[in-house]
Amino acid sequence: MAPTTLSADVLVIGFGKGGKMAAHGLADAGQRVVLVERSANMYGGTCPNVGCVPTKMLVHYATARHLKDDAQEYFADSVEGVRALTSAFRAGNFASLDGKPTATVLTGTARFTDPHTVTVGEGDDRVTVTAPTILLNTGSAPVIPPIPGLATSEHLVSSTELTQATALPERLVVVGGGYLGLEFASIYQHFGTHVTVLEAAAELLPREDDDIAATAREILEGDGVRIITGAKVTKVVDRGAVARVEYEQDGETHSVEAGALLPATGRRPVTDDLHLDAAGVKTAANGAIEVDEYLRTSRPHIYALGDVNGGPQFTYVSLDDSRIVLDQLLGQGERSTADRVAVPRTLFITPPLATVGLSEREAREQGLNFTVAREKVADIVAMPRAYTVEETRGLMKFVIDADTDLILGAALLSIDAQEVINTVALAIRHHITATELRSSIYTHPSTTEAFNEVFGKVTPGH
Numbered sequence: 001m002a003p004t005t006l007s008a009d010v011l012v013i014g015f016g017k018g019g020k021m022a023a024h025g026l027a028d029a030g031q032r033v034v035l036v037e038r039s040a041n042m043y044g045g046t047c048p049n050v051g052c053v054p055t056k057m058l059v060h061y062a063t064a065r066h067l068k069d070d071a072q073e074y075f076a077d078s079v080e081g082v083r084a085l086t087s088a089f090r091a092g093n094f095a096s097l098d099g100k101p102t103a104t105v106l107t108g109t110a111r112f113t114d115p116h117t118v119t120v121g122e123g124d125d126r127v128t129v130t131a132p133t134i135l136l137n138t139g140s141a142p143v144i145p146p147i148p149g150l151a152t153s154e155h156l157v158s159s160t161e162l163t164q165a166t167a168l169p170e171r172l173v174v175v176g177g178g179y180l181g182l183e184f185a186s187i188y189q190h191f192g193t194h195v196t197v198l199e200a201a202a203e204l205l206p207r208e209d210d211d212i213a214a215t216a217r218e219i220l221e222g223d224g225v226r227i228i229t230g231a232k233v234t235k236v237v238d239r240g241a242v243a244r245v246e247y248e249q250d251g252e253t254h255s256v257e258a259g260a261l262l263p264a265t266g267r268r269p270v271t272d273d274l275h276l277d278a279a280g281v282k283t284a285a286n287g288a289i290e291v292d293e294y295l296r297t298s299r300p301h302i303y304a305l306g307d308v309n310g311g312p313q314f315t316y317v318s319l320d321d322s323r324i325v326l327d328q329l330l331g332q333g334e335r336s337t338a339d340r341v342a343v344p345r346t347l348f349i350t351p352p353l354a355t356v357g358l359s360e361r362e363a364r365e366q367g368l369n370f371t372v373a374r375e376k377v378a379d380i381v382a383m384p385r386a387y388t389v390e391e392t393r394g395l396m397k398f399v400i401d402a403d404t405d406l407i408l409g410a411a412l413l414s415i416d417a418q419e420v421i422n423t424v425a426l427a428i429r430h431h432i433t434a435t436e437l438r439s440s441i442y443t444h445p446s447t448t449e450a451f452n453e454v455f456g457k458v459t460p461g462h
């Protein structure tokens with residue numbers, strides 16, 4: 001049987017957020033779009049299948065657990081809840097794109113054979129796709145640090161396996177205390193696992209201000225997570241039902257044992273199977289596809305969106321990448337990565353830590369004239385919501401330009417921080433002052449009404 005050949009106006013490789021949204025936009029505009037995804041378990045990409053959605057649902061389940069619940073049974077039910085939701089989202093993602101009259105989803109690994117052509121799949125099932133415009137959206141994969149014994153350990157688990165596991169490990173060691181590591185540490189500790197985090201940096205969350213990082217650490221440790229900073233992991237040795245992880249701290253050797261071992265030391269762009277050489281697309285030393293501010297690669301008809309282009313690894317950044325590419329292909333071609341201002345982040349521990357803009361330390365390092373508005377969540381009288389939901393841990397902090405009253409940054413370690421930070425980011429983007437935020441009307445009881453009070457607790461920055 002001769003291989004099938006398809007031609008499209010636009011070929012999208014990878015069903016991540018950016019590729020998906022671009023494919024929808026282009027198909028809605030009448031263009032013939034072929035989207036290639038290598039796994040039938042990944043329609044919609046990392047976020048809804050093995051990333052944001054399952055982990056945030058696990059945060060929800062884990063924190064709702066009662067001590068009277070049987071830990072194993074509750075965990076298994078929670079994972080089943082996640083599986084049901086992710087399956088539904090996956091099916092929806094496939095159907096909503098493939099169901100469009102001018103869009104086709106192909107399942108298989110795409111490999112370039114020349115700058116305008118890829119093959120998908122193998123043998124008789126192989127399909128050849130050609131297109132004048134190609135979007136690369138192949139995402140990222142975990143880095144396994146070169147620690148002797150780690151990659152070959154029977155106890156090595158991936159974040160994906162942890163979102164799909166059927167048995168709750170008694171003990172979990174997480175190597176790396178960044179976004180992924182701390183989220184899993186918090187989730188699993190709440191489910192009842194004993195979690196140890198081994199972080200190489202001298203302090204946890206080193207980019208945050210000391211007071212914020214210390215409060216986050218206090219909360220995690222208060223929940224029972226053991227956190228070891230300044231830890232150099234040297235060796236992993238399997239010993240039957242557990243792995244022994246050896247590490248050095250302050251020149252001394254220690255070890256910790258666990259049945260599950262999660263490397264959470266960053267994620268690298270996925271380009272391995274693409275045969276980018278055949279397309280003439282260049283990558284940087286870190287493996288990311290090189291792009292300009294319009295996300296054009298070294299081949300102007302090929303764009304790269306999402307984690308694979310080396311930008312910040314967040315779903316909403318991949319989404320914004322799709323806006324830039326759609327503006328190139330259907331619009332005025334003006335939108336670029338340079339337009340991004342005040343992009344917020346949320347670390348989904350419990351309560352979450354959401355940040356935007358400058359920290360106090362960064363404002364100081366930049367020599368700015370600033371003030372700091374800061375208050376512990378438990379002390380914010382104007383925000384009884386924390387008491388009504390029985391989560392009064394945390395700290396809210398704003399960095400304010402002392403000359404203009406504009407907000408330079410915020411760190412909110414608080415219930416609902418993942419929502420409230422978006423209002424702060426909007427205020428920064430649209431030049432709304434701290435005084436205006438302080439004197440606005442908010443619903444009650446809500447977390448946003450903390451603004452009414454915290455912006456009044458101002459001290460000079462130093």
Ligand SMILES: Cc1cc2nc3c(=O)[nH]c(=O)nc-3n(C[C@H](O)[C@H](O)[C@H](O)COP(=O)(O)OP(=O)(O)OC[C@H]3O[C@@H](n4cnc5c(N)ncnc54)[C@H](O)[C@@H]3O)c2cc1C
Pocket residue numbers: 013014015016017018019036037038039042043044045046047050051052053055056108109110111137138139140159180270273274305306307308312313314315316318348
């Ligand atoms: C556990 C976890 C939790 C996270 N939580 C959050 C969060 O709460 N909030 C947030 O904003 N971000 C979160 N992230 C990050 C976020 O998931 C990623 O930044 C985002 O999903 C990246 O999307 P993308 O568009 O780059 O591509 P992806 O969604 O990664 O999709 C890439 C797709 O390309 C496919 N592919 C790869 N190579 C080929 C090929 N050669 N041919 C065909 N298909 C191919 C892959 O199978 C995959 O489906 C989390 C990540 C993880 C791992």
Ligand SMILES: NC(=O)c1ccc[n+]([C@@H]2O[C@H](COP(=O)([O-])OP(=O)(O)OC[C@H]3O[C@@H](n4cnc5c(N)ncnc54)[C@H](O)[C@@H]3O)[C@@H](O)[C@H]2O)c1
Pocket residue numbers: 145175176177178179180181183198199200201231232233264265266267312313314346347348
């Ligand atoms: N809520 C969210 O938005 C969310 C959640 C999970 C993941 N993500 C995305 O996924 C990306 C990957 O997450 P991540 O946590 O793997 O990476 P990360 O870069 O956020 O953190 C990696 C951590 O590992 C530490 N580390 C590196 N090598 C080490 C070693 N050998 N031993 C001990 N510690 C070591 C680093 O110091 C750092 O603290 C993040 O950058 C983030 O953008 C986002």
